[in-house]
Amino acid sequence: MTDTALTTENLAVTYTGNREVEALKGVSLEFPANQLTAIIGPSGCGKSTLLKSLNRLHEIQPNVEITGDVLLRDRSVYNTDEPVPELRKRIGYVPQKPTPLPLSIYENVAYGLKIHGRCDSKDELDERVETYLRKVNLWDEVKDRLDAPGAELSTGQIQRLCLARSLAVEPEVLLCDEVTSALDPISAETVEETLADLKEEYTIIMVTHSMDQAKRLADEVVFLYLGDLIETNDTRSFFENPQHERTQQFVTGHTAVEYTESSEESGADSETVPAER
Amino acid sequence: MTDTALTTENLAVTYTGNREVEALKGVSLEFPANQLTAIIGPSGCGKSTLLKSLNRLHEIQPNVEITGDVLLRDRSVYNTDEPVPELRKRIGYVPQKPTPLPLSIYENVAYGLKIHGRCDSKDELDERVETYLRKVNLWDEVKDRLDAPGAELSTGQIQRLCLARSLAVEPEVLLCDEVTSALDPISAETVEETLADLKEEYTIIMVTHSMDQAKRLADEVVFLYLGDLIETNDTRSFFENPQHERTQQFVTGHTAVEYTESSEESGADSETVPAER
Amino acid sequence: MDRYAKQRLFGLLARGSAALVVAVMVLVVSVTIFRGGRVLLTDPAIAVTPPGSRYMLEGDGGFLHAVLGSLFIVVPATIASATLAVSTAIYLQSDYSSERFSDVVNMFLNVLWGTPPIVYGVFILTVIIAVGAQTSLFFGIIAIGIFQYPIMTRYTDEALRSAPDTVREATYGLGGTRFETALMTLRAAMPGIIAGIIMGFARGIGDAATVLFTAGRSTRMPAGLFEPSTTLPVLIFDQAMSFNAEVRSHAYAASFVLIVAVLGLIIVSKLLAGRYARFAPGGRNS
Amino acid sequence: MEGSTDTAASEGRSRLGRRLLTERLSSYWLQGAGYFAIALFAFIVLALLYQSLPLLSEYSLVQVLASSNWNPAENEFGFLPAIVGTIYVTALTMVMGTPIAILAAIYIAEYAEGRTKTLVSSFIDVLAAIPSVIFGLVALIVVVPFVGDYLAPALGSGATGTGIFTVSLVMAIVVTPFMISLAVESLEALPDELRESSLGVGATKWETIRIVLLRAAGPGIFSAVLLGFGRVFGATIVPAMLIGGQTQLPSSPFSTGQTLPTLIVNDFGELMSIPLTQSALIFVGLMLVVIVWLFNFSAMLLRRWLQQRWQY
Amino acid sequence: TSLLGESADVRISGGVGPLPMVQVWADMYEEATDTVFDISGGGTGVGVNDLLNGQVDVAMMGRDPEEDEIDQGLFAVPMLIDTVVGTVNVDNPVLDELQENGLSRQDLEDIFTREITNWGELVDDDVDEEIVVYGRSDTSAAYKQWGDFLAGEDDYYTENELENLADENHNGDQAVAEAIGRNENAVSLNNINYVYELESGELEGDVRPIPLDIDGEGLSEEEDFYETRDEFLAAVEEGTYPAPPAREMYLASDGGFEGDAADFVEWVLTDGQEHVRDNGYVPLEDDRLEEAQNNLEAGP
Numbered sequence A, B: 001m002t003d004t005a006l007t008t009e010n011l012a013v014t015y016t017g018n019r020e021v022e023a024l025k026g027v028s029l030e031f032p033a034n035q036l037t038a039i040i041g042p043s044g045c046g047k048s049t050l051l052k053s054l055n056r057l058h059e060i061q062p063n064v065e066i067t068g069d070v071l072l073r074d075r076s077v078y079n080t081d082e083p084v085p086e087l088r089k090r091i092g093y094v095p096q097k098p099t100p101l102p103l104s105i106y107e108n109v110a111y112g113l114k115i116h117g118r119c120d121s122k123d124e125l126d127e128r129v130e131t132y133l134r135k136v137n138l139w140d141e142v143k144d145r146l147d148a149p150g151a152e153l154s155t156g157q158i159q160r161l162c163l164a165r166s167l168a169v170e171p172e173v174l175l176c177d178e179v180t181s182a183l184d185p186i187s188a189e190t191v192e193e194t195l196a197d198l199k200e201e202y203t204i205i206m207v208t209h210s211m212d213q214a215k216r217l218a219d220e221v222v223f224l225y226l227g228d229l230i231e232t233n234d235t236r237s238f239f240e241n242p243q244h245e246r247t248q249q250f251v252t253g254h255t256a257v258e259y260t261e262s263s264e265e266s267g268a269d270s271e272t273v274p275a276e277r
Numbered sequence C: 001m002d003r004y005a006k007q008r009l010f011g012l013l014a015r016g017s018a019a020l021v022v023a024v025m026v027l028v029v030s031v032t033i034f035r036g037g038r039v040l041l042t043d044p045a046i047a048v049t050p051p052g053s054r055y056m057l058e059g060d061g062g063f064l065h066a067v068l069g070s071l072f073i074v075v076p077a078t079i080a081s082a083t084l085a086v087s088t089a090i091y092l093q094s095d096y097s098s099e100r101f102s103d104v105v106n107m108f109l110n111v112l113w114g115t116p117p118i119v120y121g122v123f124i125l126t127v128i129i130a131v132g133a134q135t136s137l138f139f140g141i142i143a144i145g146i147f148q149y150p151i152m153t154r155y156t157d158e159a160l161r162s163a164p165d166t167v168r169e170a171t172y173g174l175g176g177t178r179f180e181t182a183l184m185t186l187r188a189a190m191p192g193i194i195a196g197i198i199m200g201f202a203r204g205i206g207d208a209a210t211v212l213f214t215a216g217r218s219t220r221m222p223a224g225l226f227e228p229s230t231t232l233p234v235l236i237f238d239q240a241m242s243f244n245a246e247v248r249s250h251a252y253a254a255s256f257v258l259i260v261a262v263l264g265l266i267i268v269s270k271l272l273a274g275r276y277a278r279f280a281p282g283g284r285n286s
Numbered sequence D: 001m002e003g004s005t006d007t008a009a010s011e012g013r014s015r016l017g018r019r020l021l022t023e024r025l026s027s028y029w030l031q032g033a034g035y036f037a038i039a040l041f042a043f044i045v046l047a048l049l050y051q052s053l054p055l056l057s058e059y060s061l062v063q064v065l066a067s068s069n070w071n072p073a074e075n076e077f078g079f080l081p082a083i084v085g086t087i088y089v090t091a092l093t094m095v096m097g098t099p100i101a102i103l104a105a106i107y108i109a110e111y112a113e114g115r116t117k118t119l120v121s122s123f124i125d126v127l128a129a130i131p132s133v134i135f136g137l138v139a140l141i142v143v144v145p146f147v148g149d150y151l152a153p154a155l156g157s158g159a160t161g162t163g164i165f166t167v168s169l170v171m172a173i174v175v176t177p178f179m180i181s182l183a184v185e186s187l188e189a190l191p192d193e194l195r196e197s198s199l200g201v202g203a204t205k206w207e208t209i210r211i212v213l214l215r216a217a218g219p220g221i222f223s224a225v226l227l228g229f230g231r232v233f234g235a236t237i238v239p240a241m242l243i244g245g246q247t248q249l250p251s252s253p254f255s256t257g258q259t260l261p262t263l264i265v266n267d268f269g270e271l272m273s274i275p276l277t278q279s280a281l282i283f284v285g286l287m288l289v290v291i292v293w294l295f296n297f298s299a300m301l302l303r304r305w306l307q308q309r310w311q312y
Numbered sequence E: 001t002s003l004l005g006e007s008a009d010v011r012i013s014g015g016v017g018p019l020p021m022v023q024v025w026a027d028m029y030e031e032a033t034d035t036v037f038d039i040s041g042g043g044t045g046v047g048v049n050d051l052l053n054g055q056v057d058v059a060m061m062g063r064d065p066e067e068d069e070i071d072q073g074l075f076a077v078p079m080l081i082d083t084v085v086g087t088v089n090v091d092n093p094v095l096d097e098l099q100e101n102g103l104s105r106q107d108l109e110d111i112f113t114r115e116i117t118n119w120g121e122l123v124d125d126d127v128d129e130e131i132v133v134y135g136r137s138d139t140s141a142a143y144k145q146w147g148d149f150l151a152g153e154d155d156y157y158t159e160n161e162l163e164n165l166a167d168e169n170h171n172g173d174q175a176v177a178e179a180i181g182r183n184e185n186a187v188s189l190n191n192i193n194y195v196y197e198l199e200s201g202e203l204e205g206d207v208r209p210i211p212l213d214i215d216g217e218g219l220s221e222e223e224d225f226y227e228t229r230d231e232f233l234a235a236v237e238e239g240t241y242p243a244p245p246a247r248e249m250y251l252a253s254d255g256g257f258e259g260d261a262a263d264f265v266e267w268v269l270t271d272g273q274e275h276v277r278d279n280g281y282v283p284l285e286d287d288r289l290e291e292a293q294n295n296l297e298a299g300p
């Protein structure tokens, strides 16, 4: 259980656009296999940057410079002949904003399978699509309208669809960037449940801004602050016994105010505000 | 001191767009003259709607229906022959987002004076512009570049410019919608100071989401919840001895978490987050 | 072919296509500048000399008449059309008209936008025939103006729509009337509007089809509002077909003038838009 | 004191009166301007229709549309050659221009970075602004000899260089920049999440572009292509300079021909004093408007459908 | 009512064919008499239309008036002759033969109607090159005249018939001249200004005229006048070169010329004729000129 799926070695990322931003300042970390690691930290601390640099997704932006290395099971992600798409197949990514591809529900899930030529027959494809839609608890909701555009689902359903899409290519590691932050509380819960199920089988690395979520889901927690790794520990120790003052501040501040943050984000949907109190 | 500048009589506002929203459900209130009244409540509870309906600014949107009435010094704001622009001159409005008009700094302040024909000579105009820029503590910062575009000021300066612009037409009542929420803490403080100075001379009605601000500035507090008036009282009694359970929940919840809200809003500017703790 | 080869191939194709387009543009501009520039350099006076009596035969004199004709037609047309276009666009905003009405008008504007310029020419010609008039500067102005109108209206409408709503709110909040508010929104949207108007100007000054049958194809200096005249594009169109190489060379010289004018307009538009952009709300902070 | 406030008040009132008057007058003017677009369109259609009546009362619509015999002097008005020529030119142009435009747009939106990107896109803006008569002129000395001396002989045709193919080639150059800038706009409007989602499951850049981005931007690109289509369809000056102006059914892509707009350009000036010919040529104008209108309408429907299908 | 100049005494519009010559005349006349002109092109139809609408005093016509137009009151007098001649490429495989013997009307008819399709058939030579025929496109008065000429007396080919028979048709003289210039085996017809250099009047470009063998017995001394433009024009003026293919161009009025316009047209038909030849056109033959002058006097 404690073998390491992914390792970063002194990973540093700088955005060299108009003004230079050192988003990550040399982070060395180990992400244990088949566990769920949560990355937390204040806004702009480099969480998304770290996540994307794990499967080189930051490279789609112009003006990024990276030093250090990432190892996937002891093989470098950066110094390798392996084409990047193959790498990203092994390290999947689910974006923050629930984004269906402009395809039908069925094709959304089949997309990865098709491009990787995973399935030889239509039957096999059908079967896989069903498997993964079941895995994210979406099958029952969509089985009658697999040909409908993915965009016609609710936001929460779309986020699960995205998960299924990523899972379908059978990645070893799954990167999730605040996958519940755009969702209403009920959808968020469903997605959380899905993630909880999945962490048995996959190595999941997840960015979240919710301490409660991290507590509920994570096995390990990583705390970033202004591009630096401040602290990483197993969830229980992290929250009960934070080593650094900053961590303590952040953790206590955030857990107390959790509900207001979500109220800010869900906007006019004000009924939820005092209800939780 | 306790005479009433503005009265609402069973004011109800419904948005009749795609889906019908009862934003205000019959609110009767009195706003005392030459005092600062703060309107608070969770997001979407109808604060802005109430504020705008006081000088009929909601009418610039399509699909709004209003019943009830607003009285400005005993004269109806709705059942009157007075042209609306004239009314709005008497009840000024400062928008939430600091918005300079696409004019120079000087012209921004002079604009209201000009359209209302308040000044006969250039000298008089100059003088008034200076007066009001001084009143909002902006004169010293901008006196050397009155011809520069208003948009080139910092956000905090722009918000003060907006105040000066509204004051220049000498309104009896000034409506301020979350005028500090888009500002960094330091600018917000300056604007607050300005408002504190101004409330001696003007009747100010202000929407705020910050309990602390309401405590610091307001003479009276109005609490709205889902379009209903829950409670209104003078500031001290309101906070120390809230009558309603909802008020209590809201007030205690919000004062505790004040700092995180502002950290969320200033976005990537994360240094302020734990610093205040 | 494996996925990576495909990816490389299409990357190359995309690059190649862009390179092709850029190469074509360099070719067109450099041929015009080279051929036209050579003619103009050897005899710069032809751009400012009125045509002589043997202009059509042997390029006697110059094409000042077309330069002036272009100016006298396109400048008034742009001014008139821009006024109308901006007014229409203001009316289409939510302060003045319902969403349904502006949808309907926008549909008509789209059709007008897509209408081939030659149709405007024919339309104005039917008007000329109906009122029993002669082709002239005046009808050239009308034809170009109508041609520019949908272009400029669409740009202005878009610019006004993207102007921040808070400007409206602020102006109303100061006691501005609807019209005063509209003027303020107009200022806020100025960079986009200027771009649209200059776009219309450039399209107008470059278009030949609308004026071919409406402005007169005169070979003399424009003599009055209701007298025939010609424009640079029409001159180029006519001279390009001449038997005399000397006359044909004037077509290149005129193209040079035209292309410089159009490039100039683009630059002016960028500069002006930049100037106004400073005043646009959120100018520095956005 | 009292008096002075009185005068001030009355002055204020008169000023307010003036403002309200301006408000009222301006709203009349603006309303007029608002209806102008509709009025203009109606007026154009009615004027063209009215002037087309003489022809339509002599001949049936089918007769003029299906006949390939164009000889105004003998009162024979067959529009078929010009219609076929127009279709020919438009189709050829789109076949040549669209792939290049889309590929170039992909390059600018998805591949180019930094300075190169700025440079290439401003080049394309410039290209879009060049008057088409200049393209015609340059084509006379570049494209016509190229087609006549190299391309046509190489393809076994004895064409001289002017003709349908040449027009299509030049029109492709004229319209690609328009299509490119619109297509770039719609590609750039796509959220990065789409790219991340697709790349994140291991798609190559090309797969992402082809399967995801081109669909998501589909409605926008579709509009861009349609706009290009409309411009080619109504193009006048370039065809008039290069097509050869022969009102015959074209026998090959290299043969000379006629489009609807060039029919007007070539025959109107010479023959407008003959009433029926005048009517016939104005009818061509009417046809152009009606086709544009039908086209816009069906494009709108199609676009809606695409948006439904390919939403994200 | 004028922005930049004096208002015009005589307003002229019409075809671009005769426009250059009328322009020259007008400038001369303007200098001599202070009459102010206003001239614009646009096409013969535009001119006639303007004329009948009362917008201009004179219309220039590059073609014969149509019945329809005369019915509406159009009154035209000829002003000059425009000349069309068969043309080939300077490197035509049988150019020497052609220049030696010329072609008869029958030969040309056979060529343009595709009876003869090979240059070898025309001459006793072992040349084997297909003849490429270029025509003009619609509404070309020159093409119409050419059709009248080819068919022989009392008969004509319509432009449509010729267009159908041609390999390609081109819009305008310049396009035809360029096409001929690029194809060694091509044959077509051109206005002589596109054949002879305007300044020098020599044969300098890629286009050569086809001498016309009128009597069908080879090119006699008398029939050989194609070396320079002046020679050629003289032959046209004398009537040695037939009309058609030479054709007349007209000045027209709406029911008779009046005032300054009448004076101008009268001048054109007298003194004006002397300047025609310098500008690549042919003056009217004497008796035709007399007839025109009489017509002008008599009115419609």
Ligand SMILES: Nc1ncnc2c1ncn2[C@@H]1O[C@H](COP(=O)(O)OP(=O)(O)OP(=O)(O)O)[C@@H](O)[C@H]1O
Pocket: A015, A016, A017, A021, A022, A023, A041, A042, A043, A044, A045, A046, A047, A048, A049, A050, A061, A209, B268
């Ligand atoms: N494309 C970019 N160009 C320039 N700077 C960037 C870019 N993307 C991110 N940054 C900067 O890098 C820093 C880290 O950004 P990152 O998105 O990783 O933060 P984050 O922790 O994910 O924040 P959030 O919680 O708001 O998503 C920030 O200061 C941000 O402004």
Ligand SMILES: Nc1ncnc2c1ncn2[C@@H]1O[C@H](COP(=O)(O)OP(=O)(O)OP(=O)(O)O)[C@@H](O)[C@H]1O
Pocket: A267, A268, B015, B016, B017, B021, B022, B023, B041, B042, B043, B044, B045, B046, B047, B048, B049, B050, B061, B209
């Ligand atoms: N133009 C509109 N059309 C339809 N509904 C609207 C409109 N403006 C506001 N609403 C709705 O009316 C309700 C009250 O809105 P209002 O803006 O007054 O709330 P608020 O208290 O100012 O909220 P916040 O603190 O977020 O500014 C909300 O439910 C909102 O969604």
Ligand SMILES: [Mg+2]
Pocket: A047, A048, A049
């Ligand atoms: Mg992030």
Ligand SMILES: [Mg+2]
Pocket: B047, B048, B049, B177
């Ligand atoms: Mg609000």
